[in-house]
Amino acid sequence: MYIKNKIINSLSTKIVISIGVVSLLITLIIFSVSRKITKEAFYNVELEKADLIVRTIEPLIALNIYLDMPDNIAQLSQQLMENPYILSVKVLDENNKTINNTKSKEYQKGIEESFVVEKIVNQPNSTKKIGTLVLVYSNKGYIELVSKYINLTFLLLFALVVLFILFGLYVKKLLSPLVKIAKSLKYYSPEKEMDIPFLSQNNEIGLISNALNGMQQKISEYSKKQKNINNYLEEKVNEKTLELREQLYIDTLTGLPNRYSMFNDILETSDGALLIINIDDFKEINDFFGHIAGDSILKKFSNRLKNMFKENQYIRLKRLSGDEFALLFVQKPSLEGFIKIAEKLINDIEKMIFLYKKNEISIRVTIGGAYQIDRALEKADIALKSAKRERKSFLLYDEKLNIEEQYKDNMEWVKKLKKAIEQDMIVPYFQPVFDNKSDKIASYECLIRLVESDGNVVSPYLFLTIAKKSRLYSELTKIMIEKSCQHFEHIDYDFSVNLSVEDMLNKDMVEHIKQKIKEHNVANKIIFEILESEGIENYEEVSLFISEMKKLGCRIAIDDFGSGYSNFEHLLKLDIDYIKIDGTLIKNLDKDANAQVVVETIVDFAQRLNILTVAEFVHNEAVFMKVKELNVSRSQGFFLGMPEENTEK
Amino acid sequence: MKKTILFFLIFANFAYGYSYDDLLLKAQASIFPKILLLDKKIGDKLIEGRVIYTIVYEKNDYNTALEINKFIDANYNGHFNGYAYKINLVEFSNLSSSTQASVIYALNSDKDMKKVADFAREKGIIAFSYDVKNLKTGLLFSLVLEKSTVLYMNKENLYIQKINFVDSLLQMVKFIDKDNS
Numbered sequence: 169m170y171i172k173n174k175i176i177n178s179l180s181t182k183i184v185i186s187i188g189v190v191s192l193l194i195t196l197i198i199f200s201v202s203r204k205i206t207k208e209a210f211y212n213v214e215l216e217k218a219d220l221i222v223r224t225i226e227p228l229i230a231l232n233i234y235l236d237m238p239d240n241i242a243q244l245s246q247q248l249m250e251n252p253y254i255l256s257v258k259v260l261d262e263n264n265k266t267i268n269n270t271k272s273k274e275y276q277k278g279i280e281e282s283f284v285v286e287k288i289v290n291q292p293n294s295t296k297k298i299g300t301l302v303l304v305y306s307n308k309g310y311i312e313l314v315s316k317y318i319n320l321t322f323l324l325l326f327a328l329v330v331l332f333i334l335f336g337l338y339v340k341k342l343l344s345p346l347v348k349i350a351k352s353l354k355y356y357s358p359e360k361e362m363d364i365p366f367l368s369q370n371n372e373i374g375l376i377s378n379a380l381n382g383m384q385q386k387i388s389e390y391s392k393k394q395k396n397i398n399n400y401l402e403e404k405v406n407e408k409t410l411e412l413r414e415q416l417y418i419d420t421l422t423g424l425p426n427r428y429s430m431f432n433d434i435l436e437t438s439d440g441a442l443l444i445i446n447i448d449d450f451k452e453i454n455d456f457f458g459h460i461a462g463d464s465i466l467k468k469f470s471n472r473l474k475n476m477f478k479e480n481q482y483i484r485l486k487r488l489s490g491d492e493f494a495l496l497f498v499q500k501p502s503l504e505g506f507i508k509i510a511e512k513l514i515n516d517i518e519k520m521i522f523l524y525k526k527n528e529i530s531i532r533v534t535i536g537g538a539y540q541i542d543r544a545l546e547k548a549d550i551a552l553k554s555a556k557r558e559r560k561s562f563l564l565y566d567e568k569l570n571i572e573e574q575y576k577d578n579m580e581w582v583k584k585l586k587k588a589i590e591q592d593m594i595v596p597y598f599q600p601v602f603d604n605k606s607d608k609i610a611s612y613e614c615l616i617r618l619v620e621s622d623g624n625v626v627s628p629y630l631f632l633t634i635a636k637k638s639r640l641y642s643e644l645t646k647i648m649i650e651k652s653c654q655h656f657e658h659i660d661y662d663f664s665v666n667l668s669v670e671d672m673l674n675k676d677m678v679e680h681i682k683q684k685i686k687e688h689n690v691a692n693k694i695i696f697e698i699l700e701s702e703g704i705e706n707y708e709e710v711s712l713f714i715s716e717m718k719k720l721g722c723r724i725a726i727d728d729f730g731s732g733y734s735n736f737e738h739l740l741k742l743d744i745d746y747i748k749i750d751g752t753l754i755k756n757l758d759k760d761a762n763a764q765v766v767v768e769t770i771v772d773f774a775q776r777l778n779i780l781t782v783a784e785f786v787h788n789e790a791v792f793m794k795v796k797e798l799n800v801s802r803s804q805g806f807f808l809g810m811p812e813e814n815t816e817k
Numbered sequence: 818m819k820k821t822i823l824f825f826l827i828f829a830n831f832a833y834g835y836s837y838d839d840l841l842l843k844a845q846a847s848i849f850p851k852i853l854l855l856d857k858k859i860g861d862k863l864i865e866g867r868v869i870y871t872i873v874y875e876k877n878d879y880n881t882a883l884e885i886n887k888f889i890d891a892n893y894n895g896h897f898n899g900y901a902y903k904i905n906l907v908e909f910s911n912l913s914s915s916t917q918a919s920v921i922y923a924l925n926s927d928k929d930m931k932k933v934a935d936f937a938r939e940k941g942i943i944a945f946s947y948d949v950k951n952l953k954t955g956l957l958f959s960l961v962l963e964k965s966t967v968l969y970m971n972k973e974n975l976y977i978q979k980i981n982f983v984d985s986l987l988q989m990v991k992f993i994d995k996d997n998s
Binding site: 227228230231232234235236237239240243291292293294296 | 847848851852854855856857898964965966968983984985986988989
């Protein structure tokens with residue numbers, strides 16, 4: 169199959185076949201045309217012959233008819249019959265009456281394709297018709313001529329075929345050097361110089377060979393240059409690779425192995441332990457002394473750590489991030505020893521003093537430890553965060569803390585919240601706030617709820633903290649603002665919505681609030697509840713928000729008042745309308761004398777400022793009665809009304 | 818019946834003149850007028866628009882000449898293929914240059930045949946002879962009945978400029994000259 173294809177693909181074969189086919193077609197066309205023309209010519213020649221005979225004998229026949237000599241006509245006819253091609257001669261008089269009719273033997277066999285020439289016989293020296301001469305001439309001569317012509321043509325075709333075969337062989341021979349050149353080029357390699365054949369030939373083959381030879385030399389030169397460049401590049405790449413590898417695993421500032429290096433080491437360690445050391449409040453050092461000072465301290469700190477553990481081959485010091493270092497124990501120490509090392513480290517670091525431009529800087533660290541190599545980094549990190557949260561210097565990861573489960577639970581809640589927002593499962597529930605004088609509903613507090621697909625209502629205590637951490641909180645606030653405003657657009661009650669300081673600082677949120685208030689025309693109905701503790705911490709920003717909202721006609725309430733360190737001075741400046749007394753003061757108000765004193769003071773203070781007070785967590789009648797007794801303006805709680813999906817119209 | 822009587826009369830005349838073959842006479846009487854029309858220059862030989870067919874005879878052959886005259890008239894009825902003709906019977910002794918003739922037909926004569934030949938040559942006209950032998954004397958045409966009808970022609974007189982026969986005639990005639998018969 170390969171050989172067959174090769175033969176067909178051969179250029180010489182293609183040339184010869186092409187020329188052969190074209191020539192054959194031309195020959196066939198010429199043959200067909202010339203055959204037709206020649207046959208016609210032969211036919212005409214034979215017909216001409218017959219006609220010539222007729223024209224030759226016609227005067228004699230005419231004369232004999234004219235002179236009334238039928239014998240002579242018969243004699244003439246007999247003479248004509250000596251011509252083997254003449255099959256019959258028939259002479260008719262002017263009345264078409266036969267004078268003579270002579271036929272040959274061949275005539276009897278048939279005259280289908282013979283030539284019949286009929287001529288009017290005129291009187292000699294006149295145009296008067298005196299008879300008709302009919303001559304039947306055999307086509308034998310014509311057939312013989314055509315046959316000869318065909319034989320000659322076939323001979324010519326045969327000669328042509330032979331010529332083309334010879335021509336094909338000749339072309340193949342002419343082009344055979346190309347095949348030889350191609351074969352020699354097949355194994356060409358720039359490294360090895362090749363002998364290209366036919367260089368001395370003074371023809372196109374020679375030109376090709378010389379051109380290839382020139383090309384070979386240029387490629388060889390280029391290849392050598394390229395090889396040198398490649399070697400140079402290879403060296404450079406190797407250098408760079410080493411450099412990058414070092415950069416990948418080595419921290420450039422301290423020269424310590426970095427986080428990636430630690431990952432590799434953990435993988436190679438079968439049983440070990442890990443300590444993560446975090447410099448407390450390192451940001452403050454950077455902010456106060458500048459980054460150069462921070463970097464300098466980090467370098468010095470790392471050097472001291474190196475010195476501390478340089479003799480212990482089983483402890484590897486790593487730098488994880490800016491202010492975070494790690495000690496990887498590639499061989500597990502005893503638990504006691506491990507804890508001791510950590511505690512000693514904390515003490516030693518506390519004693520360290522770093523000098524920068526005559527400043528003495530000391531640092532503290534928090535350490536998280538993992539006594540297992542499996543997921544050591546995660547565990548040590550969790551321990552570190554727990555230690556930070558609990559304000560401890562060192563904490564060892566404890567499986568019993570179930571911290572991992574909490575993390576998982578939080579992540580599940582984030583997913584659930586996202587789904588709830590997407591599927592519109594966040595809804596406001598409305599808890600009535602009663603006026604203590606009239607015992608009528610004065611307003612409603614809009615409280616967030618997550619209603620699951622099965623109708624289960626989820627309390628906000630389960631998800632609000634997580635929402636704050638995952639930054640979904642602002643989304644929830646927007647939904648609450650939108651739905652609450654929409655709900656109270658056509659209801660003649662005031663309503664309050666909780667806002668975090670984060671919401672008030674968010675320009676996008678403030679714009680959203682303004683837009684929804686205007687859209688539903690609820691500016692004079694809405695009350696924003698702000699947590700006392702948050703409000704005090706961000707006084708300036710909150711003040712700005714409040715004045716903006718007040719201009720629109722909205723009202724402001726301070727929520728959970730009395731839970732923190734209440735700053736009456738700030739409250740005076742904030743121009744608030746309501747104080748919601750913290751539930752912890754209210755829930756035992758009927759029994760707790762201290763709480764009664766605090767509430768009384770708050771109410772007194774509020775009344776002086778013309779601010780209304782609201783008591784939350786009114787969960788029984790005794791508390792309610794006490795609230796009234798203490799002159800709290802309004803009450804809210806399960807005793808008076810549960811949060812409901814709907815409000816009174 | 819008429820023909821039988823005519824033949825009888827002709828045969829009766831033989832007793833007083835030359836002996837003539839009646840069949841030959843008739844053949845000649847019917848063919849010679851046709852041959853004279855094969856002359857392409859016949860138009861030049863018309864006298865007063867007519868072909869003058871002159872028959873010369875010895876005094877004793879008058880009846881033969883007359884019979885020929887009648888035979889021709891009977892066959893051609895005044896016209897040789899469109900040409901009006903007149904038969905002029907002239908004795909050999911009366912033949913002169915003033916004799917009108919478009920063509921001349923000579924019956925037998927022992928002494929005046931040369932005169933006829935000269936007359937014809939002088940006038941440039943065709944001279945037919947009853948007897949083929951007279952062609953040697955200088956006459957142009959004769960006819961003999963052999964197995965078939967044979968026309969004889971005197972080759973020497975062929976090129977008389979005033980006579981131009983159709984070519985085919987020359988193909989079918991037999992030529993004679995002074996040296997052979």
